[in-house]
Amino acid sequence: MSMLQPRPELGPPQPYTFPKPRRLSVGSGHVIAIDVPGQQYAAVRLVQPAGAANEPLDRMGVAYLTGEVLEDGVRGNSSLAPALEQYGAEWVCRVTWDSFVTGVDAPITRISDAVALFAEAVRAPALRPEDVVRRRDQLIERFWLDSSVPSTLAMRAVGGQLFTGRYGTPLNGGPVKLRDLTPEVVADFHARSIASVAGTLVVVGDLSGVDLEELGKTVFADAAPTPTAPITPPEHASGERPRIMLLDRPGSVQSAVVLAHHAPSRPETDLPKADGMSDVLGGMFTSRLNMELRERLGYTYGVGCQFDLRRDSGVFILRTQVDAAATAHSVTVTLAEIDRLQADGVTEEELEAVRESNTVGLPVTYSTARSLASALVEMVVHDLPEDHVDRLRAGFEGLTAEDLGMAARNLLHPRESVVIVAGDAAQIEEPLRETGFGPVSVRDPESLWS
Known part of the structure; x- marks a missing residue:
């Protein structure tokens, strides 16, 4: 007797509508949230405009390095991940040309505790000089290790062939510019662009029992309104093309x-x-x-x-x-x-x-x-x-x-x-x-x- 069941017939594709987010202002920041009933693992993201595109040429890579150092937490020495683990939460950080995004993924039942730890790590990290130097040296070593892969090497060379200025150097600043970044430079960037800027808080999960305003207060505290990032088209690199x-x-x-x-x-x-x-x-x-x-x-x-x-x-x-x-x-x-x-x-x-x-x-x-x-x-x-x-x-x-x-x-x-x-x-x-x-x-x- 066959145990195989007949394959179900495919129906027509179902229409999809993106959920309508809820928006509210909290202090100088904004909260955008999507309630997903039954989604017990929440995603929380803080979006700030401190992307790498706006870095001064003598501080190229400072945003990327700061993102790495934040993982050392308020006690330093990679203390953030173990602290979040007690709440089943995971640290998230992504630096792009246009944004500085940090956050946590956490069980909805522990979201308040996880967000409090996250906010503390973003607003008041230790930024110990020895951690900054260690992370900087690791980034330089990783840069050359990754560049030993031909596809990575070729991709990293694109910016310098198309642009002058900041886009001419890789997102993480490259090995030479990274070497020039000191703990004082990282601390200054963090104080001006991260700690003091409210940003926008994104929250997604089953929010039936979540106080979004309280989460916003925890993350934004007394930070200033988010500044408008300047948009200036970059200069193109010279040279014959093709x-x-x-x-x-x-x-x-x-x-x-x-x-x-x-x-x-x-x-x-x-x-x-x-x-x-x-x-x-x-x-x-x-x-x-x-x-x-x-x-x-x-x-x-x-x-x-x-x-x-x-x-x-x-x-x-x-x-x-x-x-x-x-x-x-x-x-x-x-x-x-x-x-x-x-x-x-x-x-x-x-x-x-x-x-x-x-x-x-x-x-x-x-x-x-x-x-x-x-x-x-x-x-x-x-x-x-x-x-x-x-x-x-x-x-x-x-x-x-x-x-x-x-x-x-x-x-x-x-x-x-x-x-x-x-x-x-x-x-x-x-x-x-x-x-x-x-x-x-x-x-x-x-x-x-x-």
Whole structure:
């Protein structure tokens, strides 16, 4: 007798509406919350505008380093995590170009205790000099360790090829600039940009018994109103484009390839059109580049393609990792696929795949407190309306093939790109020159941040 049950038939996708958040002002700060009945593990995030983009050039990396040092807590020496563990809570910190986000994930029954510990760690950490130096040295060591991975190395070189100023150095400041950061610099940044700034508190979970106003008072205390972060478009780096920069890694059997160029800022970008077009080119498993470079040619395990959009600027990035012998051909194939997409547009099958991949899975995408909190954080950072997710869904549902074809022509600029390759120059320099894409320069990776 068979124990197998018949497979259930799939029904039509269910419509999804993003939950309406509750908003309230507490002191100089704001609380944005989503009540999710039955969600017993809450996500709490404090959003402040102290992102890395606004750092002075002599303090590059201070936001990132401060985020690391906060984990040492009010007693120093990595004391925060053990203190939170007694409440089943976990520390969260993420520094981006546009924001400084800290928080905790905690059982809803212990949220008051966990948030009190979190607030103390954010507002009044020990910031012991020995902890700052230890964390700084660890970041420098980690920088070089991570840069030994070709894909990481190539990605970290993008900023310096497209921008001058702060964006020309990696988010964490790079090894040279990090070395210049002293405990006094970290303490000053924390006092001015973190401890004294209220920010916006995001809370998601089963809030039936949670006093949101009391949580806000605990986190904001007497901090000042959040200042408006200046938005100044960054200067573009000079140099001929298109061009290829080859980061020499002698003996490397693979090459990391990144194609990058400038893109509009987050407020200037129609996300469904931009992301939908990017999905067709290299953002989905069935994308054109994945089918060509992976499935047909067998050069790579996969291709990635995305827009990195910030408040003041943007970058389009296409990346893959291929066998060294296939490096130059991978570049020409990539350029040919971009040309074909711009000339011929997308098919109805590709359009439908974009729609489904960005709408059908929304109930799963936003099924956890963390994912809902992340969406609210994005809304705060980029001043988005509270129905932002619903507008995105409607935008993807209303896409046409013409929309995506136009996005490819307007947003892809291969002849204004820089291709960065991390690989064995002795093996791939001449083939890269023969592509005719642009001049090829060879650099020692360690010279990028010296």
